[in-house]
Amino acid sequence: MGNECAVIPGKAARNWFAVYTAPRHEKRVASHFGQRHIECYLPLYQVSHRWKNRRTMELELPLFPGYIFVRIGASERIRVLEVPGVVSIVGGREPVPLPEFEIESLRAGLHLRKSAPHPYLVVGERARIRTGALAGMEGVLIRKKNNLRVVLTLDMIMQSVAVEVDAGDLEPVEKSSRQS
Numbered sequence: 001m002g003n004e005c006a007v008i009p010g011k012a013a014r015n016w017f018a019v020y021t022a023p024r025h026e027k028r029v030a031s032h033f034g035q036r037h038i039e040c041y042l043p044l045y046q047v048s049h050r051w052k053n054r055r056t057m058e059l060e061l062p063l064f065p066g067y068i069f070v071r072i073g074a075s076e077r078i079r080v081l082e083v084p085g086v087v088s089i090v091g092g093r094e095p096v097p098l099p100e101f102e103i104e105s106l107r108a109g110l111h112l113r114k115s116a117p118h119p120y121l122v123v124g125e126r127a128r129i130r131t132g133a134l135a136g137m138e139g140v141l142i143r144k145k146n147n148l149r150v151v152l153t154l155d156m157i158m159q160s161v162a163v164e165v166d167a168g169d170l171e172p173v174e175k176s177s178r179q180s
Contacts, residue, residue, distance in 0.1 A: 015097030
């Protein structure tokens with residue numbers, strides 16, 4: 001999907017790393033990587049956008065805004081950091097490589113399914129239900145077997161209830177909007 005990254009076969013001792021980019025520079029950074037023969041992967045998704053003049057256009061946007069993946073050897077870190085728009089390699093002084101199977105799974109399977117970014121949800125953190133009869137209610141996210149559940153608490157009566165929800169119906173509650 002519109003990814004201009006180079007694919008370099010057969011180089012040994014290379015690992016995948018996440019690279020943090022300047023906001024909205026992912027495609028430009030991917031192009032620079034391609035020109036410099038640095039293997040990278042920029043997963044994209046398609047979305048229809050309607051402009052103010054009522055024109056609709058299909059856009060390809062980064063699935064992970066602000067990030068691009070590179071496959072490099074230890075000696076190539078400086079080449080990556082010299083690319084315009086690159087802020088850092090995730091992990092700091094000693095970046096930790098990403099599992100090979102995760103990137104290869106994304107590369108092999110994302111184009112087969114419709115995908116879109118989703119807020120990062122962590123079991124144990126507060127989440128808000130976005131849709132349905134319980135929209136607006138907040139609770140703590142838990143997982144039971146393969147299902148997501150939100151535990152909603154009614155403080156006035158000191159009772160809680162666990163409700164099964166789809167991940168797409170949840171959004172994280174911002175820490176600043178929580179009441180102490």
